[in-house]
Amino acid sequence: MVPKLEYTIKYSDNIEDVCRFIDKSMELNKEPVLETFRIHLDNRELDTSMWIKKSVDRHVRVLELNLLSSKRLTKLPQSLYTCRTLVELTLSNRILVDVPSSAYLPSLKKLLVVSVRFRNQDSVFRLLSSCSNLAPSTIPLSMGNNLKDTFSTKKVQLPCMRVLELKLHKSKTLSKLPESLYTCETLVELTLANDILVDVPSSAYLPSLKKLLLVLVEYKDEDSLVRLLSSCSDLARSTIRLSIADNWKDSFSIKKFSVIAGCEFQWHYFPSASTFQDAYNF
Structure with missing residues (x-):
């Protein structure tokens, strides 16, 4: 069974406990392909970049990141922009989108980008141009x-x-x-x-x-x-x-x-x- 990993981290949660739980759950799920990886971070300072990278390394198909109210922008791993298995990508709020010229997302069919920060205008168009299969999507x-x-x-x-x-x-x-x-x-x-x-x-x-x-x-x-x-x-x-x-x-x-x-x-x-x-x- 292809796993789905979904996490909602609330302001009241103990960060150390949350980190241990996510680390352990990702360790226990050893399937080579990850169907869904979803993180909703509510008003907490937490570095999620390592978990994102692990999900990409696991050939994730659906990736949804909603990082709210963090003072520090989360920079996405460069490997995300060349993930051939990614079908749906949602990026929201405190995320820095810095897209390399090598970006290539051939399987991406659905893209939602809301209130993120792009490094520059080239990053916007590199992201859009890297998705050759977006024709039927919004x-x-x-x-x-x-x-x-x-x-x-x-x-x-x-x-x-x-x-x-x-x-x-x-x-x-x-x-x-x-x-x-x-x-x-x-x-x-x-x-x-x-x-x-x-x-x-x-x-x-x-x-x-x-x-x-x-x-x-x-x-x-x-x-x-x-x-x-x-x-x-x-x-x-x-x-x-x-x-x-x-x-x-x-x-x-x-x-x-x-x-x-x-x-x-x-x-x-x-x-x-x-x-x-x-x-x-x-």
Whole structure:
């Protein structure tokens, strides 16, 4: 039987006892393949990197790390980024993602990255580009202000994604997305939220896009939104949700969007004082 090792470490737990328990349980489970390794760390200072490395050495298939409220970032072992058996990867909170150029995750089908810290913008795109089998999966990336410069105009080759969700928050500057995003022919669903500058090139082409959600982003100009909508030839039967902050309340001409024949628009205006959740759930 392929083992599943799942640990929840609470603030009230005795750390020494927890460490002994995890060490012993990993020692007793000697199967060469580990189905699942899951750690939820609640507000404690604890180095989990050795257990993560052991799980990778055991050819783990599902890896989920949720490290909350730790002052020290946990750096993942380099071997994680070349784990050929990894099928699902979830990384949350106090984790440093430093992806080497050799990254290769050929079996990865599901990726969830929430509020982690990337070493630099190359780490973001190396991670995405290393996953050649992600086509049928969802890639949600929820990023904090440490990523204010993550998305530059540099050209990158994104994987054949079907669903992409980008939520950038608490950033002092707007993040500009790579032009390759607007020519991703496999993309079916796209969500862009908060501190993102939508600057769409004339070459934009998203023939498979069926669902589009834009929440409190900023547009370089009205033409950028028109280009984005015009690039989505398969949006005719879908709903386009646009929540517009007050700095754009007079900027959009509804008539100009009539070029997108057959689309159903949901427009909603939010003052700048509105919360992200208000806009996202309208």
